[in-house]
Amino acid sequence: MSLKSIQNTTLFAALTAPAIAMATGDMPGGPKNHQLDLHTPVTIIAQQIQGLHYFMMAICLLIFIAVFSVMFYSIWKHRKSLGAVPATFHESVKVEIAWTAVPMIIVIAMALPATKTIVAMKDTTGSDLTIKATGHQWKWSYEYLKGEGEGISFYSTLSTPREQITGNAPKSDTYLMEVDNEVVVPVNKKIRVVTTATDVIHAWMVPSFGVKQDAIPGFVRDTWFKAEVIGTYRGQCAELCGKEHAFMPIVVKVVSAEDYTKWVDGKKKTMAALADDPNKTWDAAELKAKGEAAFKANCVSCHQATGLGVAGAFPALDGSKVVTGAKADQLAVLLNGVTKNGTPTAMVSFKGLSDVELASVMTYTRNAWSNAGKGADPVVQPADVKSARK
Numbered sequence: 003m004s005l006k007s008i009q010n011t012t013l014f015a016a017l018t019a020p021a022i023a024m025a026t027g028d029m030p031g032g033p034k035n036h037q038l039d040l041h042t043p044v045t046i047i048a049q050q051i052q053g054l055h056y057f058m059m060a061i062c063l064l065i066f067i068a069v070f071s072v073m074f075y076s077i078w079k080h081r082k083s084l085g086a087v088p089a090t091f092h093e094s095v096k097v098e099i100a101w102t103a104v105p106m107i108i109v110i111a112m113a114l115p116a117t118k119t120i121v122a123m124k125d126t127t128g129s130d131l132t133i134k135a136t137g138h139q140w141k142w143s144y145e146y147l148k149g150e151g152e153g154i155s156f157y158s159t160l161s162t163p164r165e166q167i168t169g170n171a172p173k174s175d176t177y178l179m180e181v182d183n184e185v186v187v188p189v190n191k192k193i194r195v196v197t198t199a200t201d202v203i204h205a206w207m208v209p210s211f212g213v214k215q216d217a218i219p220g221f222v223r224d225t226w227f228k229a230e231v232i233g234t235y236r237g238q239c240a241e242l243c244g245k246e247h248a249f250m251p252i253v254v255k256v257v258s259a260e261d262y263t264k265w266v267d268g269k270k271k272t273m274a275a276l277a278d279d280p281n282k283t284w285d286a287a288e289l290k291a292k293g294e295a296a297f298k299a300n301c302v303s304c305h306q307a308t309g310l311g312v313a314g315a316f317p318a319l320d321g322s323k324v325v326t327g328a329k330a331d332q333l334a335v336l337l338n339g340v341t342k343n344g345t346p347t348a349m350v351s352f353k354g355l356s357d358v359e360l361a362s363v364m365t366y367t368r369n370a371w372s373n374a375g376k377g378a379d380p381v382v383q384p385a386d387v388k389s390a391r392k
């Protein structure tokens with residue numbers, strides 16, 4: 003590795019970065035500085051987990067004190083200098099029963115409430131909202147499957163600027179725990195979270211909710227929470243999932259019912275604006291730009307970026323009579339893999355692409371290379387594709 007390439011690595015940059023004040027404050031919705039206890043619970047399950055934690059700590063502490071006091075007292079009281087003579091009894095049934103029964107009772111006393119909580123954690127029935135969380139290397143995506151907001155879906159990606167990660171800018175209080183699109187849920191509603199993944203195992207964890215559920219590719223798991231306090235809560239992927247495991251945080255915003263409805267309306271509007279609308283008339287420049295991307299994604303493997311194809315296998319689109327000819331003929335090839343007379347061709351059908359993608363890729367090929375200015379119909383609208391579909 004050359005020095006230059008070493009210098010380019012993030013680690014090197016981080017190590018050699020000018021010393022920037024590292025002091026950060028408590029993280030809103032995340033850990034506080036020097037925090038020792040669990041996160042402040044905001045769901046019944048998180049409260050129970052915290053209660054169990056204290057309860058078991060107390061039992062451990064009591065046992066510790068009892069065992070060590072007896073031990074140290076005995077050592078001190080029966081020391082040799084006082085002339086202690088060791089007892090020589092063997093096999094005491096009473097003692098053996100006691101040291102079997104007492105721990106068993108303690109274990110059962112701890113297991114009972116713990117089991118109750120675990121069973122409650124798994125009870126996802128009667129939820130108001132179902133959200134699917136999908137883990138990807140290295141981001142989360144969410145789909146609102148059921149309840150108010152059904153149909154909303156988005157990716158949620160780390161939004162911490164790169165300079166903070168490389169150490170070239172001071173770190174914010176929400177360093178590595180902030181995203182571009184937060185999950186938004188209403189307060190006091192039971193939210194069922196269905197988890198899965200597309201590549202490796204991830205885990206969806208939000209400590210304040212007492213939720214941690216593996217997201218496994220090819221499987222579906224579920225968990226739930228009902229947040230009782232409005233606020234923003236942060237968590238992370240909790241299953242080592244590759245080199246950017248630490249860069250896929252989870253941020254959940256708990257809002258009032260009215261704010262949730264507002265958010266749903268807004269989100270639906272932005273989604274509709276972003277979605278390709280096959281009914282509107284697109285302008286040529288927009289179609290060409292989209293078409294170039296669609297061509298690169300779907301067609302270059304055979305027809306080549308130059309549009310010249312591969313002699314003997316894939317025809318050139320540059321100069322093709324079909325591409326510069328009637329829209330319907332080109333559509334027949336793309337949608338159904340047939341010529342205008344219905345003869346099957348060796349071209350695979352691309353009817354799986356959307357109207358907008360097909361219209362734009364057609365517009366692109368009609369205006370690319372030497373085809374520009376040749377055809378009668380240089381622009382194909384999504385509506386043309388829509389009506390040509392059978």
Ligand SMILES: [Cu+2]
Binds near residue numbers: 204205239241242
């Ligand atoms: Cu992960």
